[in-house]
Amino acid sequence: MRKYVIMGVQGSGKGTQAKMLREDLDLAHISVGDIFRWHVRQHTKIGAQVKRIMAAGDLVGDDLVEEVVRRRLGIHDWNYGFVIDGFPRNGRQAEFFMESYDIDAVIHLELPDDEVRRRVLSRRLCPNCGMDYNLIADRPEVEGRCDICGHELITRADDTPEALEARLTDYHEKTRPVLELFRRKEVVHDVDGRPPVEEVQQAIRKTLGLPPYRG
Numbered sequence: 001m002r003k004y005v006i007m008g009v010q011g012s013g014k015g016t017q018a019k020m021l022r023e024d025l026d027l028a029h030i031s032v033g034d035i036f037r038w039h040v041r042q043h044t045k046i047g048a049q050v051k052r053i054m055a056a057g058d059l060v061g062d063d064l065v066e067e068v069v070r071r072r073l074g075i076h077d078w079n080y081g082f083v084i085d086g087f088p089r090n091g092r093q094a095e096f097f098m099e100s101y102d103i104d105a106v107i108h109l110e111l112p113d114d115e116v117r118r119r120v121l122s123r124r125l126c127p128n129c130g131m132d133y134n135l136i137a138d139r140p141e142v143e144g145r146c147d148i149c150g151h152e153l154i155t156r157a158d159d160t161p162e163a164l165e166a167r168l169t170d171y172h173e174k175t176r177p178v179l180e181l182f183r184r185k186e187v188v189h190d191v192d193g194r195p196p197v198e199e200v201q202q203a204i205r206k207t208l209g210l211p212p213y214r215g
């Protein structure tokens with residue numbers, strides 16, 4: 001069984017990398033963000049709680065994150081292991097998680113802040129059909145227009161330089177103690193997040209001693 005944690009700043013592509021890793025290894029991809037989105041869509045009690053928190057402009061607290069992760073892992077549908085994304089959030093959770101689940105490796109996708117700014121600030125969204133674009137890698141055919149429905153593209157409300165700076169500061173502050181703890185346990189694999197997606201995936205597999213990605 002393989003148990004991995006994937007860490008990386010927003011825009012580092014960790015969700016994409018986790019999905020590619022899961023494919024042929026039959027791992028469960030446990031994404032805290034996806035779990036919360038599911039709760040919101042299904043109108044559960046947790047979903048209502050999350051909506052209230054976000055409407056107030058706050059971040060979901062560490063305790064609530066821990067609760068949903070515990071419940072998710074309690075389903076035990078991960079016979080071959082898992083790759084978890086968005087957890088742990090602090091040193092205490094990291095300590096507990098290491099001890100309870102005997103984590104094999106922590107994949108740390110490294111991306112310089114300048115590259116994060118470049119990637120995140122080039123994101124565009126179609127408010128009509130929900131299609132995502134990226135002015136660097138995924139340009140629309142007609143500038144400013146959705147390829148699918150022709151609607152005018154917008155920037156997400158929280159993709160402003162100011163909001164991004166706040167998220168970057170928050171990420172580094174929160175991640176540092178978690179990463180330090182994992183480093184002391186010698187489970188961290190630093191992977192350069194700058195190359196193309198498939199190259200990054202191969203680098204992850206190489207450092208973890210896994211068979212190469214075949215697409």
Ligand SMILES: [Zn+2]
Binds near residue numbers: 128131146148149151
């Ligand atoms: Zn559209």
